[in-house]
Amino acid sequence: MPEAAPDWWKTDFGPGYLALYDGFLAERTPLEVDRIEGLLQLRPPRRILDVPCGQGRHAIELARRGYDVTGVDLSAYMLGVARERADAASVRVRWLSGDMREALPGESFDVVLNLFTSFGYFANEADDRRVVRAAASMLAPGGRFLLEVINGQRVIANFQEREWFTVGQIVVMERRSLDMPTRRMVVERTVSSTSGDDTSVHAVRLYSGPDVKAMLDAVGFGRVELYGDWDGASLTPESLRVLAVGTR
Numbered sequence: 001m002p003e004a005a006p007d008w009w010k011t012d013f014g015p016g017y018l019a020l021y022d023g024f025l026a027e028r029t030p031l032e033v034d035r036i037e038g039l040l041q042l043r044p045p046r047r048i049l050d051v052p053c054g055q056g057r058h059a060i061e062l063a064r065r066g067y068d069v070t071g072v073d074l075s076a077y078m079l080g081v082a083r084e085r086a087d088a089a090s091v092r093v094r095w096l097s098g099d100m101r102e103a104l105p106g107e108s109f110d111v112v113l114n115l116f117t118s119f120g121y122f123a124n125e126a127d128d129r130r131v132v133r134a135a136a137s138m139l140a141p142g143g144r145f146l147l148e149v150i151n152g153q154r155v156i157a158n159f160q161e162r163e164w165f166t167v168g169q170i171v172v173m174e175r176r177s178l179d180m181p182t183r184r185m186v187v188e189r190t191v192s193s194t195s196g197d198d199t200s201v202h203a204v205r206l207y208s209g210p211d212v213k214a215m216l217d218a219v220g221f222g223r224v225e226l227y228g229d230w231d232g233a234s235l236t237p238e239s240l241r242v243l244a245v246g247t248r
Contacts, residue, residue, distance in 0.1 A: 001177050004186050004203035009121040012202055013075045018055060020191055024167055025057055025116075033061045035230035036113070039245065040144055042067075046110040049138060051100045052118050056082025056093065063091040070109070072098040101130040103137045110140055115148045120205035125182070128205060129215060136219045139248040145221070147244045151228070152183060152206025153237050169193070183207070209235045212244045221246035 036042065036058075044066030050059040053071030055078050063069045063086065071093050073079050079095050086093045098104065100114070101122075112135040120128055135145045156178070163174050171192040178185045183206045190199045207215075209226045216224045224246045228239030235242060 001175055001186065001188055002201050004201045006123045008200075008202050010074065012200060013054065014077045016191065016198055016200070018081070019193070020167055020170060020172070022055065029057045029061050032115075032230060033058060033065070035232075036062075036146065037065075039227065039230070039232055039243070040111060040146065042111065044068075047108070047140075048111045048113065049104075049107075049109040049135075050113045050115070051098070051135075052114070053082060053095075054078050054116075054118070056085055056095070058113060058115060059093050060086050060089055060091055063093045064089060070094045070096060070104075070107075072096045072100065072104070074099055101127055101134060103134040107138050108140045108143075109138050110143050112138060112143070112145045114146070117148070117150045117204065119147060119149050120207060121203070122205075123203075125205060129218070132215050133219045136216075136221060136246070136248060141248060143248045145216070145244075145246040145248070147212060147216075147242075147246070149207055149212065149242050150204075151208065151235075151237075151239050151242050152211065153208035154239065155185070155206055156180075156183070157237065178206075207242065209239075209242045209244070212242055216244060216246040221248060223247045 045068055047068045048062055049070050051072040053059045053073045056071055059069045059071040071082055083095055122128060159178055161176055165172050173190045175188040176185055184203055185206055186203045188201050190197055213224045213226060224244060226235045227243040228235040
């Protein structure tokens with residue numbers, strides 16, 4: 001099985017990513033933002049940073065509801081899509097090119113969001129800690145950081161080396177390898193559609209709820225709450241997701 005390039009995340013998020021996920025995710029976005037508001041007890045106006053923001057689906061929906069939103073991403077392609085969609089929706093979002101490991105100088109937010117397993121990409125685990133540290137440094141007193149990742153505890157306990165699934169009319173086959181000491185999962189993904197097959201390789205470090213809590217505790221969050229779903233359900237080993245809310 002091939003290895004993922006150390007910087008696979010610089011080029012992997014483009015037209016192919018949107019072709020696979022965009023329609024499916026668009027349907028979920030309003031409900032997810034409802035749940036974000038409920039989980040964090042948010043009401044506009046609040047200053048919100050969405051990083052990485054991708055195609056802007058959460059940022060645009062939050063701006064539509066009256067929040068002051070900044071979206072940051074490293075992908076020029078995804079930022080271009082986000083800008084076009086915000087303009088089409090007649091909402092105002094400040095879009096910035098940036099690396100989620102780096103804080104925005106002089107900026108302060110009430111909420112920082114890192115959603116849809118946009119975490120654990122880097123070859124060096126210390127870079128993941130930099131992401132959390134940067135988020136903490138940009139929060140106003142009492143501000144909150146919401147991190148959503150796949151539940152690594154569940155993935156490891158039920159690890160599958162090969163899996164087939166569908167997204168709409170698209171068929172996806174994944175071959176996976178897992179390095180247990182580093183919890184680093186490499187995924188070779190083949191996407192089959194009417195336009196042919198496309199294969200890519202990416203990697204993600206898997207985190208359990210306790211792993212995430214320890215990381216947030218280490219950078220000084222005064223309180224860290226863990227959930228297993230958007231509805232605020234308790235986190236269990238079988239939860240699909242880990243949602244961590246750290247309060248500055």
